[in-house]
Amino acid sequence: MAVATMSRKGLSKGETRSLITGLLFVSPWLIGFLIWTLYPLLSSIFYSFTRYDLVRPPIWIGFDNFKEIFTDDPRFWTVVYNTFFYVGISVPLGVVVAFLMASLLNTKLVLRSTFRAIFYIPSIVPAVCSAMVWLFIYNNQYGVINNLLRASGQPIIPFLSSVEWAKPSLILIALWAQGTAVVIFLAALQDVPRSLYEAATVDGANAFHRFWHVTIPMCSPIILYNLVMSFIGAFQTFLMPYLLTNGGPMASTEFYAMNLYRQAFEFFRMGKACALAWIMAVIVAVLTAALFRTSGRWVFYGGGDR
Amino acid sequence: MTSATQSATSVRHTAHPGKYTTGRVMPEVLKYAILIVLAASYAFPLYWMISSALKTDPQVYRIPPVLIPNPAQWVNFANAWVSDNFTLYTFNSIFRYALPYTLFTLLSSSIVAYGFSRIRWPGRDKLFYLCIGTMLIPYTVTMVPLFIIFKQLKWTGTYLPMIIPALFGNAFFIFMLRQFFMTLPEELSEAARIDGASELGIFFRVILPLAKPALAVVALFAFMGTWNDYLGPLIYINKYQMFPLALGIQKLRNMMSQVGNAPLAYPYLMAVSTIAAAPIIIIFFFAQRTFIEGIALTGIKG
Numbered sequence: 001m002a003v004a005t006m007s008r009k010g011l012s013k014g015e016t017r018s019l020i021t022g023l024l025f026v027s028p029w030l031i032g033f034l035i036w037t038l039y040p041l042l043s044s045i046f047y048s049f050t051r052y053d054l055v056r057p058p059i060w061i062g063f064d065n066f067k068e069i070f071t072d073d074p075r076f077w078t079v080v081y082n083t084f085f086y087v088g089i090s091v092p093l094g095v096v097v098a099f100l101m102a103s104l105l106n107t108k109l110v111l112r113s114t115f116r117a118i119f120y121i122p123s124i125v126p127a128v129c130s131a132m133v134w135l136f137i138y139n140n141q142y143g144v145i146n147n148l149l150r151a152s153g154q155p156i157i158p159f160l161s162s163v164e165w166a167k168p169s170l171i172l173i174a175l176w177a178q179g180t181a182v183v184i185f186l187a188a189l190q191d192v193p194r195s196l197y198e199a200a201t202v203d204g205a206n207a208f209h210r211f212w213h214v215t216i217p218m219c220s221p222i223i224l225y226n227l228v229m230s231f232i233g234a235f236q237t238f239l240m241p242y243l244l245t246n247g248g249p250m251a252s253t254e255f256y257a258m259n260l261y262r263q264a265f266e267f268f269r270m271g272k273a274c275a276l277a278w279i280m281a282v283i284v285a286v287l288t289a290a291l292f293r294t295s296g297r298w299v300f301y302g303g304g305d306r
Numbered sequence: 307m308t309s310a311t312q313s314a315t316s317v318r319h320t321a322h323p324g325k326y327t328t329g330r331v332m333p334e335v336l337k338y339a340i341l342i343v344l345a346a347s348y349a350f351p352l353y354w355m356i357s358s359a360l361k362t363d364p365q366v367y368r369i370p371p372v373l374i375p376n377p378a379q380w381v382n383f384a385n386a387w388v389s390d391n392f393t394l395y396t397f398n399s400i401f402r403y404a405l406p407y408t409l410f411t412l413l414s415s416s417i418v419a420y421g422f423s424r425i426r427w428p429g430r431d432k433l434f435y436l437c438i439g440t441m442l443i444p445y446t447v448t449m450v451p452l453f454i455i456f457k458q459l460k461w462t463g464t465y466l467p468m469i470i471p472a473l474f475g476n477a478f479f480i481f482m483l484r485q486f487f488m489t490l491p492e493e494l495s496e497a498a499r500i501d502g503a504s505e506l507g508i509f510f511r512v513i514l515p516l517a518k519p520a521l522a523v524v525a526l527f528a529f530m531g532t533w534n535d536y537l538g539p540l541i542y543i544n545k546y547q548m549f550p551l552a553l554g555i556q557k558l559r560n561m562m563s564q565v566g567n568a569p570l571a572y573p574y575l576m577a578v579s580t581i582a583a584a585p586i587i588i589i590f591f592f593a594q595r596t597f598i599e600g601i602a603l604t605g606i607k608g
Contacts, residue, residue, distance in 0.1 A: 011428065018427045021505050025421025028414045029437060032474020037440055040451035047451065054457060104341055117594065118345045122352065124586050124597075126534040128552045129579035132559065133355040136572055142367050144354065151369040176348060180601055187602030228442075236446050239536055243556065257446050264450045265541060277447045284444055 048275035053268045065275035075251065075259065076276075082167070083256040087234045090171045094178050094234075095227055102185030103215070116186065120179035127177075131243035134173050135160075138244070160245050163252040170253060173240055181226050188222040189215065217300040224299050228288055235284055256280055352583070359383065359577035366572050379573065383581065386574035390561070392581075394547065395554035402465045403539075403550055404532040410472035411479055411528045412521060418475040419483035420509045424495055434484070441477045453541060463545060468538045472528075479524045482600070486520035487513060523600035526593060530586060551582050 011019065023030070048065055050058035069076050105116055122130065137143050138159035146156040159169040192215060200210045216223070238257040241247060247254035260280070264273035358366055360378040387393070422434045456467040490513065498508045514521070536552045543549060549557065555578055562571040590597055 015428060018425055019429070022421050022425045022427030022430055025425065025505070025509075026418050026433060026437075028473065029418040029475040029477075029480060030433070032414075032471060033437070033440065036452065036471045036474060037443065037448060040448040040455065041443075043454070044447065044451040047454070052454075054454070101344065104337060104344075107337065109341075113594070115341055115345055116598070117590070118349050120597070121587060121590060122348060124530060124534075124590060125352065125583040126536075126552055126579075126586065128534075128536050128555050129355065129583040130351070132555060132575050132579045133351045135559075136358065136576065137351060137354060142572065144371050147367060147369050147371065176351065183598055183601045187598075232442065232444060236444050243536075260446055260450075264453070270450055270454060273450045277444075277450060281444055281447045288442065 044274040044277060047271050048278050050271045052270040054270060055268075058271065061271070065272045066279075069272065069275060069279065075254070078251050079254050079256050079259045082252065082254060083235060083237075085167060086171065086237060086255060087231065089167075090174045091227065091231050091234050093171070094175055094181065094230055095223065097175055098178055098181035098226065099185050099219075099223065101182050102189055103211070105182070105186050106189040116183065119182050122177045123179035127239045128243065130173070130177060131240060134240075135244055138169060161249055163250055166245055166249060166253045170237075170240055170244065173244075174234070174237070178230070181230065184222060184226060185219065188219045192218040220295075220299040221301060224291070224295050228291060231288065231291070232284060235280070352587075355576050355583070356580050359386075359573055359580045361573050363571075363573060382573045382577045386558075386577040387581070389574060390554060390558055391546070392551065392554055392578065395549050395551045398465075398548060399533060399550040399552070402548070403468060403535070404529050406465070406469045407472045407532045408525055408528040410469060411476055412525055414473050414475040415479040415524060416483050416514065416517065416521065417509065419480045419487055420505075420513060422480065423484045423487040424490075424508070424513060425505060437477050438481050441481075449541070456542065462542050463548065464542070465539075465548075467542045468532070468535070476528075479528065482524060483517065483520055486517060490516055519596070522593070523596055526589065526596060527600065530589075533586065555579060555582060 047058060049060060049062060051061050051064075052058035101119060105112055105119075109115070137145060140146055140156055140158055140161060143159070145159075149156050157165060159165050196214050196218065197210055200214050205213065236257045237255050238261065241253045241255055242258055242261075245253040247258055256276075257280075260273050260276045263269045263276060357373065357375060359382055360380065361372060361375040361382075362379055365372045365375055418437075422430060422437070452467070453462070456462055459466075461467050461470075494512055494516075495508050498512050503511070534552070535550075536556075539550045539553050543553065546557070555575070558578060559575055562575065
């Protein structure tokens with residue numbers, strides 16, 4: 001659209017040529033965007049108003065999917081509660097822990113790159129390998145923690161088999177596998193100009209003041225970036241609960257993306273799955289927008305290399 | 307002016323007392339104590355995976371836990387490997403998925419990134435913001451309609467749904483490469499243009515050779531993303547002969563839980579998991595700088 005209005009204003013010959021060359025270079029993405037993003041988004045709106053099982057052609061049923069989801073599907077509200085619980089704890093906790101870990105790494109330190117490697121590697125190994133190990137560690141009978149507890153006469157912790165423990169156990173894995181955020185924070189911390197700390201020290205600021213009034217404001221754009229990214233990611237958490245608990249016990253780890261996956265690929269209710277996807281998209285969009293709205297108050301842009 | 311500097315110096319003096327006073331040593335000790343406890347707990351799961359892979363079955367459950375298995379059961383790796391067709395799964399992971407995806411992504415994303423950075427054209431930046439904006443779209447929203455498209459194309463059961471879209475560039479990698487291309491001096495292109503080079507010629511002969519470090523980051527992340535991917539194959543691959551390693555591991559786990567308490571179940575599962583994780587960990591140690599800088603680049607400039 002931008003392109004069309006521009007050309008109506010009239011472009012010089014050179015500009016037209018560079019426009020054509022530029023568009024040719026980005027055309028793979030542009031075509032891909034139309035086929036693999038825009039068309040699926042639009043067709044998904046259509047499907048969300050249909051009943052579609054992939055075998056028979058889709059049947060238009062108006063708002064029935066949405067009506068069913070909101071009024072006739074108790075599982076939906078369980079799933080929404082589970083997801084908000086998981087997101088509400090794992091995202092803020094994750095960002096705070098990652099930031100504190102990065103701050104520790106940013107001090108004068110021997111073996112800094114070793115520590116950084118130890119914190120980072122869990123986030124890059126295949127998720128299925130992590131899932132197998134955690135399954136083993138959390139196991140009631142054979143897991144190392146419960147073996148030790150039993151040997152010392154303590155009651156075991158049913159990490160994955162009790163409603164109380166299942167969500168915290170999954171949150172712990174998420175905290176373990178967030179080295180990427182630590183590395184991003186560390187890079188941001190290293191970019192804070194030393195002169196600011198020196199100036200603050202001159203003004204009599206102690207370590208806590210420097211952290212609160214220099215470090216956090218200077219890193220706030222990256223904090224926002226990590227918050228948004230981990231929020232969107234956590235809202236769609238799928239693999240760990242799918243492999244470790246498969247939604248159980250008693251649907252306590254049945255999260256939004258899993259429910260959506262089941263509707264589509266286990267019950268073949270493509271229309272309902274699309275409706276669920278759009279409800280989630282709206283929730284995520286509203287909350288992300290709210291996050292950006294508040295960011296004006298606490299995110300500090302300026303200085304640095306921008 | 308002078309007095310201000312003097313008082314500043316004295317403040318700094320009191321803020322940083324001598325190196326060896328307890329007030330200075332204690333926080334250091336505390337800092338290392340916290341770091342070591344954190345590092346031990348972060349390292350433990352993967353350490354447990356590798357050490358359990360080298361144990362006999364009873365050793366796995368022994369109390370107190372066996373930290374260093376002796377003698378190490380190296381034979382577990384070989385036996386676990388042949389307990390299912392893991393050679394085929396690995397072949398599928400690499401040659402049907404990771405390599406084509408990585409090659410397609412490198413080519414398409416760098417061409418698009420060039421168009422978004424090295425040529426000036428009206429509307430460029432607006433389209434670029436649209437491109438990076440697509441990264442915010444939750445994947446679950448396009449997951450189902452994309453499946454319907456690929457079902458209609460009869461591509462399900464193959465890796466085409468996962469590798470063909472890579473020919474159209476990936477917003478994340480386009481963003482990364484564009485950031486890198488922007489740092490290359492404009493004079494390079496100008497000189498080539500004066501010599502009569504076409505944009506495609508400049509892209510292939512001037513920019514790409516200089517972009518090797520950035521291309522390495524993209525190749526690394528693309529390969530890792532596909533090697534680790536579980537959801538894509540879970541949705542699209544339905545025959546064992548086509549399984550990637552990730553699905554093969556889960557298949558082994560299911561086989562074991564069906565047999566019940568099959569002997570060596572956990573050592574075998576840990577052995578195969580170790581083999582699947584090993585390339586990633588080895589690549590990380592060889593390319594640590596590339597990893598860390600690549601990650602930092604995406605975050606900082608975002």
